[in-house]
Every structure is written in C-alpha cells, then in structure tokens.
Amino acid sequence: MTDTASKPGQTEVWITGIGLATSLGEGLDANWAALQEKRINVDEKGFAPFIVHPLLPVSFDSQIPKKGDQRQMEAWQRIGVYAAGLALDSAGIKGNKDILSKIDMVVAAGGGERDLNVDTGVLTAEAKGANAPGFLNERLMSDLRPTLFLAQLSNLLAGNIAIVNGLGGTSRTFMGEEVAGADAARIALSRIASGESDIALVGGSHNGERKDLMVLYEFGDFNLRDKFAPVWARKDHAGFALGSAGAFLVLESKAHAEARGAKPYAKLSSVVTDLARRKQGGDMEATLEKLWDKLPKRDGKGAIISGATGAEPATSEERGFLKKHADFPVRATGTMFGHTMETQFPLGIALAALSISRGALFPPNDTTGTEIEMQGAPTQIVVVGAGHWRGEGMALVEAID
Amino acid sequence: MTAPRDKLGRPVVVVTGMGITTSLGAGKADNWSKLVAGESGIRTITRFPIDGLKTTMAGTVDFVSVDPFSSTGLSERMAELVTQEALEQAGIGANGDFPGPLFLAVAPVEVEWPQRRELGRAVGAPDFTYDDLLRISGGGKYSAYHHRFMFGSVAAHLAETFGTKGSPISLSTACASGATSIQLGVEAIRRGETDAALCVATDGTVNPEALVRFSLLSALSTQNDPPQAASRPFSKNRDGFVMAEGAGALVLESYEAATARGAKILGVIAGCGELTDSFHRTRSSPDGKPIIGCMNKTLADAGMTPDQIDHINAHGTATPENDKMEYNTTSAVFGDLLQKIPVTSNKSMVGHTISAAGAVEAIFSLLTLEHQRIPPTINYDNPDPTILFDVVGNKARDARVTAVMSNSFGFGGQNASLILTREPA
Numbered sequence: 001m002t003d004t005a006s007k008p009g010q011t012e013v014w015i016t017g018i019g020l021a022t023s024l025g026e027g028l029d030a031n032w033a034a035l036q037e038k039r040i041n042v043d044e045k046g047f048a049p050f051i052v053h054p055l056l057p058v059s060f061d062s063q064i065p066k067k068g069d070q071r072q073m074e075a076w077q078r079i080g081v082y083a084a085g086l087a088l089d090s091a092g093i094k095g096n097k098d099i100l101s102k103i104d105m106v107v108a109a110g111g112g113e114r115d116l117n118v119d120t121g122v123l124t125a126e127a128k129g130a131n132a133p134g135f136l137n138e139r140l141m142s143d144l145r146p147t148l149f150l151a152q153l154s155n156l157l158a159g160n161i162a163i164v165n166g167l168g169g170t171s172r173t174f175m176g177e178e179v180a181g182a183d184a185a186r187i188a189l190s191r192i193a194s195g196e197s198d199i200a201l202v203g204g205s206h207n208g209e210r211k212d213l214m215v216l217y218e219f220g221d222f223n224l225r226d227k228f229a230p231v232w233a234r235k236d237h238a239g240f241a242l243g244s245a246g247a248f249l250v251l252e253s254k255a256h257a258e259a260r261g262a263k264p265y266a267k268l269s270s271v272v273t274d275l276a277r278r279k280q281g282g283d284m285e286a287t288l289e290k291l292w293d294k295l296p297k298r299d300g301k302g303a304i305i306s307g308a309t310g311a312e313p314a315t316s317e318e319r320g321f322l323k324k325h326a327d328f329p330v331r332a333t334g335t336m337f338g339h340t341m342e343t344q345f346p347l348g349i350a351l352a353a354l355s356i357s358r359g360a361l362f363p364p365n366d367t368t369g370t371e372i373e374m375q376g377a378p379t380q381i382v383v384v385g386a387g388h389w390r391g392e393g394m395a396l397v398e399a400i401d
Numbered sequence: 402m403t404a405p406r407d408k409l410g411r412p413v414v415v416v417t418g419m420g421i422t423t424s425l426g427a428g429k430a431d432n433w434s435k436l437v438a439g440e441s442g443i444r445t446i447t448r449f450p451i452d453g454l455k456t457t458m459a460g461t462v463d464f465v466s467v468d469p470f471s472s473t474g475l476s477e478r479m480a481e482l483v484t485q486e487a488l489e490q491a492g493i494g495a496n497g498d499f500p501g502p503l504f505l506a507v508a509p510v511e512v513e514w515p516q517r518r519e520l521g522r523a524v525g526a527p528d529f530t531y532d533d534l535l536r537i538s539g540g541g542k543y544s545a546y547h548h549r550f551m552f553g554s555v556a557a558h559l560a561e562t563f564g565t566k567g568s569p570i571s572l573s574t575a576c577a578s579g580a581t582s583i584q585l586g587v588e589a590i591r592r593g594e595t596d597a598a599l600c601v602a603t604d605g606t607v608n609p610e611a612l613v614r615f616s617l618l619s620a621l622s623t624q625n626d627p628p629q630a631a632s633r634p635f636s637k638n639r640d641g642f643v644m645a646e647g648a649g650a651l652v653l654e655s656y657e658a659a660t661a662r663g664a665k666i667l668g669v670i671a672g673c674g675e676l677t678d679s680f681h682r683t684r685s686s687p688d689g690k691p692i693i694g695c696m697n698k699t700l701a702d703a704g705m706t707p708d709q710i711d712h713i714n715a716h717g718t719a720t721p722e723n724d725k726m727e728y729n730t731t732s733a734v735f736g737d738l739l740q741k742i743p744v745t746s747n748k749s750m751v752g753h754t755i756s757a758a759g760a761v762e763a764i765f766s767l768l769t770l771e772h773q774r775i776p777p778t779i780n781y782d783n784p785d786p787t788i789l790f791d792v793v794g795n796k797a798r799d800a801r802v803t804a805v806m807s808n809s810f811g812f813g814g815q816n817a818s819l820i821l822t823r824e825p826a
Contacts, residue, residue, distance in 0.1 A: 123520075127521060155812070176553030179568055389548070
C-alpha cells in the first residue's frame with residue numbers, strides 16, 4: 001500500500017550526494033577510515049551512568065558562514081545544516097542557484113533542546129515553596145530566550161537549511177522517531193520516481209548529548225548504562241547509547257543527474273515502511289519479513305546495514321529476522337555511531353551507498369558473531385531500520401550497472 | 402459526465418468524508434452554523450492560571466476531556482473524534498479497517514510542564530539538578546510518559562484505532578501543516594499508490610509555554626478584553642494572532658474509486674502547491690516572490706487560471722505583517738480580478754489552529770462550496786486602508802462559489818496553497 005518499489009516505466013533514482021557529520025568525524029573519508037579502523041567514539045563519563053557517542057567537533061563556519069545564523073540554531077540544527085551543506089557539496093550543487101531554487105526537501109526531525117537551567121530553575125523554586133498561580137508564566141516570560149522556540153521547532157531544521165543554502169523548492173518535515181527517516185526517504189524517492197520531482201535533499205540530524213532527551217528515554221528505561229558494548233551484545237544489558245549525527249543525501253533522477261554530468265554513488269531502488277502492532281512477540285519480526293519480501297529481487301552480492309538500537313525486545317526480534325537471512329553479512333550502525341534516532345535510517349542509506357561506491361562493505365565490529373566478514377564488492381545492500389518502540393523501514397541500495 | 406483524470410492525466414482526487422472540531426464546537430453542523438452566524442470561539446483561558454501573561458485568551462477546546470491532561474493527549478483525542486466523523490460520512494472500508502495510509506499534521510511533541518513538575522516533586526529535595534531528574538526517571542514508574550511523548554505516538558494510536566495501512570506519517574510544516582497533510586494524500590493517490598488516504602490535522606497546544614513562546618516573538622494579539630474581539634484580520638488595529646485548538650480530518654479518494662462505490666462526493670482537491678521561502682525564520686521575503694510562486698504553482702497544478710477562482714479563504718492570521726504580505730502577494734497573482742473575489746479569514750472566529758489550520762480551513766472552504774455561502778471575517782470594523790481585499794466583513798455572504806483557494810503560510814518559510822472545487826474540472 002505504501003511501497004515505493006520502482007515500477008516499470010518509472011525513472012531510476014540515484015544517490016548523487018552524501019553529507020555526514022558524526023561522532024566519527026565529518027565527511028566520507030573520515031567516516032570510512034574510522035569504520036575501517038573499527039574506531040568508536042563513546043563518552044562514558046560526561047553523562048554517567050549513561051553513554052553517548054558525542055559529535056566529533058567540526059568547524060561550523062565552513063558550512064554556516066554567518067555567525068548570526070549559527071546563533072539562531074541549537075546544536076541539533078547546526079549539525080543538520082552542516083551535514084546538509086556537505087551533501088550539497090558532494091553532489092556538486094552547492095551555490096547552483098538553478099538547482100537549489102527547485103530542490104525538494106524531506107527532513108526527518110525531532111525537536112530541539114530545552115534550556116535546562118530554565119527548567120531546573122522553575123522546578124527548584126517550586127520545591128522551595130514558590131506556588132503563586134502565575135509563577136510558571138512569569139518565569140517563562142522572563143527566562144526563556146525569545147528565539148529559543150525557533151531552535152526547538154521541528155520544521156526549523158529544514159527552514160535553516162533553506163536559509164543558509166538558499167533552497168526554494170518544497171520543504172516537508174516528518175516526525176516520529178526512527179521511521180520518520182525511512183518515510184522521508186520513501187516519499188522523496190516516490191516523488192522522483194513518479195516524475196513529481198527531479199532532485200531532493202533528504203536526511204536528518206540528532207544531538208545525542210542532551211539530558212532532556214535522556215529523561216524521555218529513561219521513562220522507558222531505554223538508555224544504555226555503565227558500560228559500552230556492541231549493539232548485538234546487549235541482550236542482557238539492553239539499551240541504546242544516544243549518538244550525535246547529521247546525515248543527508250541528494251537523491252536525483254537518473255536523467256537529471258546525467259544531464260548535469262553528476263557521478264552517482266549508488267542507486268536507491270526501493271524504500272518500504274510499516275507499523276507493526278508489536279502487541280505480542282513476533283509481530284515486529286513478521287513485519288520485517290513482510291518488508292523484506294516487498295523489496296525488489298535480490299540476486300546480487302548482498303549485505304544488510306541495520307539500525308538496530310540495542311533496546312529490547314526490538315533488537316532480539318530483529319536478530320530473529322536476521323538469522324533467517326544469515327547469508328547476508330550484517331553491520332549495525334548503532335555500535336559505531338550510537339543511536340541517532342531520526343537520522344539512523346538516512347545514515348544507513350549513506351553508508352550503503354558509500355560501501356557500494358568504494359567496492360567493499362566496512363568490517364564487522366561485534367563480539368557475538370552476528371556480523372561476519374564479507375569478501376568482494378557488495379552490489380545490493382538492504383538498509384533495515386526498526387524503531388525502539390514503533391515503526392519499521394527497509395531500503396534497497398544498489399550498484400548502478 | 403466528468404473524467405476520472407485531470408488535465409494533466411492524473412487521477413482526480415475527491416473528498417468523501419470530513420470531520421472537524423474547533424473552539425466553536427464539535428462536528429460540521431455545529432461549526433458551520435456558528436461560523437456563518439459570526440460567532441467567536443475565543444475566550445479567556447481557564448485551563449491554567451493566566452497571571453503574568455500578556456495574552457490571556459485563546460480558542461481553547463475545553464469540551465473535550467483528556468485524563469491525565471496533556472496537549473499531546475488533547476491533540477490525539479480531537480484527531481480521533483474528527484476522524485470518526487469523517488469516516489462515518491465517507492462510509493469507507495470497515496470499522497477499524499481504513500483502506501489507505503494516514504498523513505497526520507501534528508504539533509511537535511515534548512514532555513510538558515505537568516509531567517516535568519511531577520518529576521520535580523518526586524525528587525523530594527529543595528535543591529537539585531537535571532541529573533537528579535534523570536536519576537529518578539527510570540524504573541518503569543513513568544513508562545506511560547515515554548509513549549505519550551514520542552513524536553509518532555498520536556499517529557500510531559490513530560493508525561491502530563482506524564486500521565490505516567502502512568507507516569503513518571507525522572509531519573510538521575508549522576502553520577502550513579494541515580495543508581501539507583492534504584497534499585501528501587493527494588500525491589499518493591495521484592501516483593496510484595492508493596485509492597484512498599486519510600488526512601488529519603490536529604493541534605491542542607494552548608499551554609503556558611506555547612503561549613509564552615509566541616508571546617516572546619510578539620506574534621500574539623494582546624487585545625484580551627473582550628476576547629471575542631481579539632482576532633482582527635485585515636483590520637487597521639489588528640495586533641497579532643490568537644492561539645487556538647482544533648482538528649480536521651478529510652477522507653480523500655480517487656474519483657474513480659469514490660464513484661465506483663457510490664460515495665457522495667463533497668468536493669475536489671483540484672490543486673496543491675508549495676514553495677519554500679529562504680529569506681528568514683519568521684518573516685516572508687519582502688518581495689513576496691515565494692508566496693506568489695506558491696499560489697501560481699497551485700493554479701498550475703490545478704490547471705486553472707486566476708479568473709476561475711471565485712473565493713479566497715485567506716491565511717489571514719491578523720498579524721500586522723501577514724495580512725499586508727498576503728494582500729500584496731495575492732494582488733500580484735490576481736491583479737484586477739481581485740476586486741471581484743470575496744476573501745475571508747476563518748481565524749477571526751476560530752483563532753489560529755496552527756498545525757490544524759490548513760485542514761480546518763480546507764473543510765470550511767468545502768462547506769462554503771456546499772452551502773454557496775461565505776462565512777464572515779468578524780471584528781472587521783476598522784478596515785486597513787492599505788488592504789484592498791473584498792473582505793466578507795462581519796456578515797456571511799451568499800455567493801456563487803465554484804473554486805476556492807485556501808492559503809497557509811508558516812514559520813520556517815513554509816508556504817502551501819490548495820484549490821478546492823465542487824466538481825471535477
């Protein structure tokens with residue numbers, strides 16, 4: 001019902017730009033090198049007992065030249081605008097007014113960071129007896145930075161990308177945690193494949209170094225505590241370590257890319273998504289199996305890039321699904337990059353395209369044997385994204401013949 | 402005899418069910434009768450203390466109860482009510498089995514003050530840091546709050562309740578969100594992915610922090626007394642918008658599918674358009690080009706020319722800048738024709754339902770087409786002499802209406818327009 005598997009007569013969609021800013025570095029070379037070296041950047045102390053994958057600092061000036069623009073954003077937006085700029089650079093369309101004035105944007109976003117001092121200030125004053133009816137109103141009126149709201153609004157990630165880069169096509173922001181990233185790719189792909197759009201910027205960004213987000217996930221006991229372990233090795237010590245990352249892709253119709261001489265990394269053949277009820281064990285696994293069957297035929301040299309979170313029971317259900325496809329080498333991005341929520345699926349597509357374009361899957365990083373070595377160049381990589389609570393997505397990224 | 406495909410060869414998308422809740426009441430009948438009578442839903446806020454606030458009124462939906470209360474919970478409940486109403490009218494699918502995807506416009510979700518205060522009290526000490534809040538958040542005591550404050554929670558609930566197909570999309574394009582949800586549904590049907598789509602938009606976020614946030618951006622009216630007179634679109638003494646709550650749901654179907662099952666067609670979504678403004682986070686480009694481009698794109702998408710539009714349901718927020726910009730851009734698109742096009746702003750009565758506004762106003766536009774009667778723009782006693790719209794001021798007007806343009810503009814450079822007609826072109 002909501003597939004975007006390419007249909008006969010529909011145009012092929014290429015990935016012609018990739019922008020990454022992660023805990024492992026910025027740009028494709030730095031991320032690729034870190035993956036080869038199995039380097040992982042975790043902070044076990046700053047948010048103890050919780051663990052995060054902090055952003056490897058970048059110089060925001062290079063993609064967000066105006067300090068005034070940077071000041072109007074919180075970290076999650078700066079990371080995203082930065083990665084989006086890298087994607088436009090990588091596609092060779094930065095500053096190309098003709099293309100940027102019509103490029104369509106589909107962004108997967110959460111919300112921005114709160115001002116923790118304001119929140120704790122109100123709560124501690126109330127704990128000390130402040131109970132006038134208008135107390136909260138007065139404190140918020142005097143303590144909130146007037147422009148903080150704009151740094152929190154979900155659609156202002158897209159808004160800032162448009163302002164900084166002069167984008168003038170359409171702009172849509174999808175919310176809804178992990179699967180929002182998959183649905184963003186699905187809608188952008190289907191719009192290009194059907195001829196509604198020629199070129200799109202798709203992705204998301206996440207700041208994992210946020211205590212307000214940790215409170216939200218701690219409500220459900222989802223945060224990884226005390227000690228880092230690869231995603232597949234967390235069964236008895238479940239949870240995700242939030243990660244900071246921005247991942248953006250430029251998707252383009254083959255004809256549009258060829259006309260401007262753009263070099264593709266890979267082809268995005270299909271994105272499918274669903275909402276398993278997850279009322280009983282096996283629901284999610286069955287949904288993943290259903291999505292797997294909806295993808296176009298896989299007869300090439302295949303691999304799987306998973307966005308498994310480490311949270312239970314979702315990760316065990318996904319492992320059950322993967323066992324049925326054990327001939328596909330698997331890589332979990334959550335181990336290397338942490339859990340970047342809305343960004344995890346675009347990140348998975350980016351790494352699939354990068355692996356295909358570099359002629360090798362990056363090495364395993366796992367202690368449980370779930371991830372096995374892969375010899376030779378992958379030609380078909382399935383990206384799997386199952387949310388920690390809801391939402392399942394899958395994409396097929398393929399080498400271009 | 403009408404063609405099942407439009408001028409561009411795409412399936413014609415029709416509306417077969419609608420549901421609405423605003424501060425005026427629940428359901429189409431109640432809303433429409435109050436709307437054409439020129440009633441205001443704006444009132445002094447009673448949900449929480451208003452001491453210390455510059456703006457003390459809003460279009461709250463107080464007749465829908467949610468326990469425990471949260472803005473996201475209210476958004477969800479209103480979305481459920483309007484969806485039920487729309488599905489009953491459409492008579493599509495089976496109970497809990499809607500044959501298509503869900504596109505939901507919903508306000509961004511976050512942990513709210515009642516829950517944050519509960520956490521603060523649970524620390525049990527007069528002095529504490531955020532780490533102390535974090536320390537006591539786990540253990541399962543607050544697990545319901547995790548689910549409540551997931552961005553995808555409202556859509557997941559609706560999808561499960563009404564059995565929509567596939568992954569439901571939660572979206573935000575600020576004040577254009579409702580229009581975007583309709584646009585996504587239209588596109589899915591035009592692409593042939595589905596014969597039907599459920600487009601819902603909801604916003605229940607009149608809470609202290611939301612009010613303060615807009616207040617700090619000087620976006621809200623402060624004409625608190627009397628509250629019914631606060632929202633003054635196109636008036637000289639307008640001073641900002643009035644926050645409001647509400648929800649709208651539309652069942653969209655391909656014309657072919659709707660007629661095949663003998664459904665009553667309520668109207669046609671003839672065109673959708675969208676164009677991003679990269680000028681500023683909250684202000685429109687001074688030359689108005691993105692808004693002009695958005696309206697022109699929508700006309701082109703509908704395969705129509707300006708002379709075919711005989712009514713405009715304006716964004717009309719009553720902020721000094723919006724109304725002026727909306728007039729300048731609309732007159733650039735319509736030229737001399739504009740004198741003959743009656744314009745109205747529903748926000749004069751229901752306030753600005755933010756994420757829901759695009760869908761709420763699309764429904765009012767479709768009801769306008771059905772009743773051939775244009776609801777008034779109330780509080781229009783002191784017209785802005787620089788805004789030369791033919792405003793349907795204070796009293797509803799009977800008119801021949803065949804095609805309505807409904808506009809939505811939002812923070813972050815979001816512009817979206819819809820063209821709604823009675824019959825397929």
